[in-house]
Amino acid sequence: MGNPTASGEVPPSMAIKIFSAGAGACVADVITFPLDTAKVRLQIQGESPASGAPKYKGVLGTITTLAKTEGPVKLYSGLPAGLQRQISFASLRIGLYDTVGEFFAAGKDPTLGSRILAGLSTGGVAVFIGQPTEVVKVRLQAQSHLHGPKPRYTGTYNAYRIIATTEGLTGLWKGTTPNLARNVVINCTELVTYDLMKETLVKNKILADDLPCHFVSAVIAGFCTTLLSSPMDVVKTRFINSTPGQYTSVPNCIMTMFIKEGPSAFFKGLVPSFLRLGSWNVIMFVCFERLKKELMKSRQPVDYAT
Incomplete structure (x- = not known):
C-alpha cells in the first residue's frame, strides 16, 4: 500500500498502520452496514422456505422490506x-500487510509473489483471531422475529454466551474453513490489487498519491474482490447461520446448495456484496x-526534536 520511502518520507510505523486500518475499517463498517445486512438476508434466502416470510428482491428492495x-x-x-470484528x-x-510484505521481499523491492504471500499470511492469522465476531455478526443479521420461532439471541454478548454454552x-x-478461504481470497485480491493499482497510477503519473488515486484503486479492488470471493462468501454465511445438524460439513453445505438451488445460489447477494465491499473499500482506504x-x-x- 505504497512505498513512502520513494519520496524521501519516513514510512509510518507498524502501530500507526494497525491503528489507522482498524479505525478506517470501523468508519467504513458503520456507513455500509445496512448493505452487509441486506447481503446476508439475500444469501440465506431460499435456504429454508417459510410460508409468509418476506421475499427480498434486490438491494434497495431488501433494505426497504427489512425497514x-x-x-x-x-x-x-x-x-x-x-x-x-474490524x-x-x-x-x-x-x-x-506492508510489514509482512517487506519481510517476504527480504529487503528488496516488493514483488507480486511477496505481496500475495503477505496477503495470505495476514488474512489467515486475522481470520482465526476474529472468527467468533464473524459468527455472532452473521447470526444477528440473519435472525428475524417474523413468521418463525423466537429469535435465538437478544444481543451481541447474549449470542456469544449462548453459542459457547450450547x-x-x-x-x-x-465456518472457519469457508471464512478462511473467503478472506484469503479477499485479502490477497483486495490489498494486492489496491497496491498494484495505486503504484501504477502514481508511477506513470496518471494520478498523484491522493484522494482520486485512492478512490479509483479502491473501487477496482472492490470489484475484483467481490467477483472472486462471492461463492465462498455465500457458503460461509449459510454454514455459519445454520442450526446444529443442518449441514454435516462445509462440502455438504456446498452440495446441498448446488442440488437444491443450482449454481446461481453461489452468487446470491452479488450486487449488495459489490456495493458494500466497493463502498467499504473506498471509505476504508x-x-x-x-x-x-x-x-x-x-x-x-x-x-525532528530527537
Whole structure:
C-alpha cells in the first residue's frame, strides 16, 4: 500500500498502520452496514422456505422490506460484533500487510509473489483471531422475529454466551474453513490489487498519491474482490447461520446448495456484496491513507526534536 520511502518520507510505523486500518475499517463498517445486512438476508434466502416470510428482491428492495417489516434498527443488528470484528480482524490483515510484505521481499523491492504471500499470511492469522465476531455478526443479521420461532439471541454478548454454552467454544469458530478461504481470497485480491493499482497510477503519473488515486484503486479492488470471493462468501454465511445438524460439513453445505438451488445460489447477494465491499473499500482506504498521513504529521515535531 505504497512505498513512502520513494519520496524521501519516513514510512509510518507498524502501530500507526494497525491503528489507522482498524479505525478506517470501523468508519467504513458503520456507513455500509445496512448493505452487509441486506447481503446476508439475500444469501440465506431460499435456504429454508417459510410460508409468509418476506421475499427480498434486490438491494434497495431488501433494505426497504427489512425497514418496513422489522424496523430500521434491524439494518444495524450485529453492528457491535461487526465493529469488534474490524478491530480484531481488519486492523491486523491490513495494518500488518506492508510489514509482512517487506519481510517476504527480504529487503528488496516488493514483488507480486511477496505481496500475495503477505496477503495470505495476514488474512489467515486475522481470520482465526476474529472468527467468533464473524459468527455472532452473521447470526444477528440473519435472525428475524417474523413468521418463525423466537429469535435465538437478544444481543451481541447474549449470542456469544449462548453459542459457547450450547455449541461449545468450537461453535464460535464455526465456518472457519469457508471464512478462511473467503478472506484469503479477499485479502490477497483486495490489498494486492489496491497496491498494484495505486503504484501504477502514481508511477506513470496518471494520478498523484491522493484522494482520486485512492478512490479509483479502491473501487477496482472492490470489484475484483467481490467477483472472486462471492461463492465462498455465500457458503460461509449459510454454514455459519445454520442450526446444529443442518449441514454435516462445509462440502455438504456446498452440495446441498448446488442440488437444491443450482449454481446461481453461489452468487446470491452479488450486487449488495459489490456495493458494500466497493463502498467499504473506498471509505476504508481513504480513511486509512488520511489517518496515516495525519498521524505522521503529528509525529514530525517529536522526530525532528530527537
